[in-house]
Amino acid sequence: MKTLILAALFGMTALTATAADYSGPLKVGTTSAFAPPLETAVAEAKKQGLAVELVEFSDWTAPNVSLENGDIDVNLFQHQPFLDNANQQGGFHLVKYAPAIINNVGLYSLKHASLAQIPDGGTVAIANDPINGGRGLLLLQKAKLITLKPGAGLKSTVDDITANPKHLKIIEVEAVQLARSLEEVDLAQGYPHYLRASGVIDPNNALLFDGLEHPEYVIQFVIRDGHQADPRLKKFVAIYQHSPAVRASLDQFYGKLYQPGWTQ
Template sequence: MTVLKTAARTLGLIAALSALSSIAIADAAKGPLRVGTNAGFAPPIEAAVAVAKAQGLDVKLIEFTDPVTPNTSLANGEIDLNYFQHKPFLDVVKAARGFDLEPVGIGIANKTGLFSKKYKSLDELPVGARVALAGDPFNFGRGLELLEAAGLIKLKPDHGPQVNVDAVIDNPRKLKFLEIDFHQLPQSLNEVDLAHGYTHFLKASGVIDPHAALFWEPINPRYGIVFVAQPKNKDDPRIAQFIKIYQTAPEVRAVLDKQYGDLYVRLWERE
């Protein structure tokens, strides 16, 4: 009887070890967690990758140079996670491309505002002033909403999430709206009268003091940068671990503070 019990226990142990081995092989087959971002958000993500490695989590960082490929690559399964966009931008992309993607974690919100190298206040803006706004459909609308918040224009009350110039119902100073590539807005300040400035780009460009906004956009969590994945991967423990590292690791916080100073908000602390 004892021999039979011992044999049964041995077989049970072998089965358990075999199961654990299968799990380990399956996990190993996943390879590294592939995370996509762009240059503007890369430094703190790089710090998170280093911390993850120290914790035994293998992460491969892929840096993109445009706002289209990170979502295309994620939808195609070429990466597992991306971090570079806010949810309204993601919603526009999903509607246009039919991608099945969703936010799985919250990151930071960069402060934005209205900047000028020619004028010291909005009251000084002349009639017909040229105003540079981001050229993509969503952020152009965000810029129009900012101009309305500053009292420079008025929009239709029911304009919807994607605002364009057709929604402008009052423009007393006859502002001229220029669509500029998102990343070129800092340089546009050398030519235009006013521009929607994203402080992380302004800080990197050195074109103007990023603290010198004539009007600040109110902090809105909807514009927070989100971690995005395919729904089928939202419960991947590697993703949860990496997001936690980004949000809590002192090494990442140090890089965030160095890169953005006091010009960003850690939205997970407000949840």
Template sequence: MNKLIATLALGLLSLTAHAADAPLKVGTTAAFAIPLEAAVEEAGKQGLKVELVEFTDWIAPNVSLAAGDIDVNYFQHIPFLTNANAAAGTHLESYAPGIINNVGLYSRKYKSFDELPSGATVAIANDPINAGRGLQLLAKAGLLTLKPGVGYKATEEDITANPKKLKLIQVEAVQLVRAYDDADLVQGYPAYIRLAKTFDPSSAILFDGLDHPEYVIQFVIRPDHKNDPRLAKFIDIYQHSPVVRAALDKANGKLYQAGWEK
């Protein structure tokens, strides 16, 4: 019996050592990849192995995380996570805050909202969460009035006033940059605009900034990973390394804030 216990103990120690030595797998999307690459390199210098897995859509990172194929993902804010958990029946949770990217209203044709004609076309995101953010931004601009208290859950049905009779067109969020040449006004994400290299990401007529801190991008995990020491070390590097902060500044300019400092 003692021999069996000793064998099991050795096996457990071996498994623990292997897990600790295994690379931390971090899932993300193109908009956040470059600063994360800097964090991965910095982690390597400190003896922490990290593998970055880049996804091309906003569904696969959570599917992969829930399946255990990656250890953490970094691409979504709390409203998106809440909606994703409800839709998929998962229980993923936020571990630590990252940055918040400003979202803006852009126009190729007009320099101010006053110039927008009656019946102007406005492209906003087509998913429930980012559409709500776009509607809130339009309300901040004074172009729409929404029902009180709807917040990020706002839909077109919550519009109570549309004095310019704006025509809303819903487009996949990562594709909004392509609507810039066709629509009169576009909800835009500077990170994707910068990747597309089609126009100046700082040229928005209006940004939302930290009006809605719920949009801080989160490091998201499965509940059983909250005590993973590799994860704690990597997040500390991301949030506090001067090298990573320089990469964030280079990638985002002034169009972001550090959510962990708010």
């Protein structure tokens, strides 16, 4: 029995040591919407002796699956409501580690110069995921194009629409494809970074921005729960938040359509 107990304790000690092994490059997952400033942070980290490997994903599912599986150490692409939904739907054990930035999201049109010109029966594209779709509906309500049920918030769906005076046809599109939908619809929810990448429209030319009235939409550095003590994370986040070179990269990439989500 004593031998078994000692073996068990040895096994637990080995697991603990493995869990606390934060050697090797820090692997950071992201998407194209956040990659350029992160590339600057990676370069700055290298100057300070911290090796960081940036892994870019093309969708909004793989970064969390990869993080949960331990293929990467941290990701940066999502806000808290999106993370909460991902944990619930995927059974993940992911938690926010530190805030990054908050972006303006807007309503855009290639066909109309104002919201008043949106025609009766016009087509509007919003994000098809449960959280960002809700953000799009809240934008449409702010634009006075629809009315949502009292109390309908970040998780609003089309079923929460109580008034649609222009009889708008609302279609749901994968968020990363919304920029390309602009050529086919009267109005679309838009994310400045994807609009800039697509070249379809100047991201500054939204007919309406949602502003920064929802701090829940601050993009977060996200990790697996239990890895908060990783010293590489602390150093890299400090570089991202406080390096003048990274701030210059953020300003260049996002222009005026972002704000830092951390205390200055």
